[in-house]
Amino acid sequence: MSRFLLAVGFSLCLLTVVSAETASGGSLTECALKCKLQFLKGCSAAAFVSGTQKCLLADTTNADFPGGVAVRKQAASTQDPVQIEGRTFKIIQHRSKGVLSFGRGWTEYEDGFGDETDFWIGLRKIHQLTGSSPKLLRVEAVTWSDELYVCEYSGFTVADASTNYTMTYTSYLSSSSNTTSDSLADNKGRQFSTIDRDNDQ
C-alpha cells in the first residue's frame, strides 16, 4: 500500500511538496520508528536530516505518499509552472489548505482532482510529462515552523496505464537535497496504488 507523489517540474524538472512535522532524532531508523508510533496521526513517511539531527514526519492523514505529500503554506496559484533557482517546474501535486481529501479512488487518481491551490494533476498527465522523457523530481517539505526541506531525484518517470503507472527514477541527488535519506526508495519500480486498488503488496 503505497503511493508516490507530489509536485513536478516542467520541461526539465518535476516538483513535489511535502507537509511535515519535525521531531528530534539520531538516525533514519529512529525517525522511521517515530513515524510508525505516530501512524494513527497519519505519519506515512519519514526522513532524517543529519545537519540538524531532526526527523521529518510527513503528516498524510488521508493517503499514503512516501516521499511526501504536498502541503505548501504559501498560497500561490500553482497550476502554472513555477521558477525555482532558475529552473522551471510543473507542480504535479500541491496541498496548501489541508481541506481537500487525497483519499480517493483509482479513477480520480488517473484523471486528477482538486482546484487551483490543492490538487493532484492525474496519472495520465504525469505519464505524458515523464513517460518518454524522464524528469527531475523535486520534493519540498515545509514544516509547521516554516523550514523548507528539499530532495531531488534524477530520471523520474511514470509508465502508462498498462503498467498501472509504474514509477521509477535513476537516483536520489544527495548534493541537492537536505534530507539524508531516500524516502522514495520503497516505491521505486512499483505500481501505483489507491484505497480501492492495491497494486503493490
Ligand SMILES: *[C@@H]1O[C@H](CO)[C@@H](O)[C@H](O)[C@H]1NC(C)=O
Ligand atoms: C534546504 O535547502 C533549501 C534549498 O537549498 C534551502 O532553501 C533551505 O533553507 C534548506 N533548509 C534547511 C533547514 O537548511
Ligand SMILES: *[C@@H]1O[C@H](CO)[C@@H](O)[C@H](O)[C@H]1NC(C)=O
Ligand atoms: C494492474 O492492476 C490490476 C488491478 O489491481 C491488476 O489486475 C493487473 O494485473 C495489474 N497490471 C499489471 C501489469 O500488473
